[in-house]
Amino acid sequence: MSDSSLLNRSQDNPDLFWDISSITNKTKAIHFFQSVSSSFCVYSPTVKKIYSNFEVILPKDYHSSLIVLPNPFAFHDTFNRVNEEAIKSTGILLFPGEVFQKKGLIICITQTKTKKVQHIELDSASVFLNRLYQRRFNTPFLPILLNGDLKEFKAKSPYLHLHRFDPTAVTGLSQFEIRSITATISERFQSMLNN
Template structure:
């Protein structure tokens, strides 16, 4: 797929056009995002769609942007009519472990009572977050990405802010469709946990 067709798609849907001009170390950020993006779905509020099959395209001027380009032939991998209220911010961050002198990926979250920041290895964090969200919201933790979630920590390391899909807030879909979305998000996120490659260096 060439750059021109990619740009045409991004212009039709601006949510696919990720501006990284404010990130200092763009090479690290792009490499990190490329290494983990296949384990997530991406939501576009403009068109109310969740994409589970996409490429990360770098235009010629990728010093300022990247494009999340859905596969136009994978209709079954795109979920339509997902209202924006069903996508919620979490405050949960995903870092490459190197930031904390560790291997793999690290989840960072703030404790509700003490406001202390916890750093948890991905494997343990996945189990913990599922239990936490089931207890609090009666739904598993279903991480999803939006344009703007790729950020930078102290101009040194990239990280991702994780949004979540909330099945209880969906207004226009059947229970079958909601289960399909939830299962797809879970399956993709589990691939990150199962990958032996997640122990390697990301940045």
């Protein structure tokens, strides 16, 4: 796809163009994002869609952005009419393990009462978060990404802020559609745990 056609798409849906100009080590951030992005769905508030089939593009003329480009032929992998209220911030962060001298991926969770930050390996964190969200919200932990979630820690390491899909806050979709979105997000996140 040419850069001019990418520009046209950015005007239709600016959420697909992720600004990384404030990130110091762009190469490291892009590599990290590319390595984990297939385990997430991406939400676009502009068009109220969740994309589960996309590729990460680095346009030649843009040194400060990456593009999340949905597969235009995968209609069944795009969920429409998802209200913004169903996507919620979590404050949960995903880091490459090397930041903490560990392998794999690390989830950072700030405890509500003590404000202490816990660093938990992804496998353990997944079980913990599912229990926590089932107890608190009666829903599994369903992580999802939005434009702006790729950030940098102390100009050294990239990390992702995780939003979540809240099936109980969805309006205007059938239970079948909600279950389908829930299953897709869960399956993609599970694929990260199995790697």
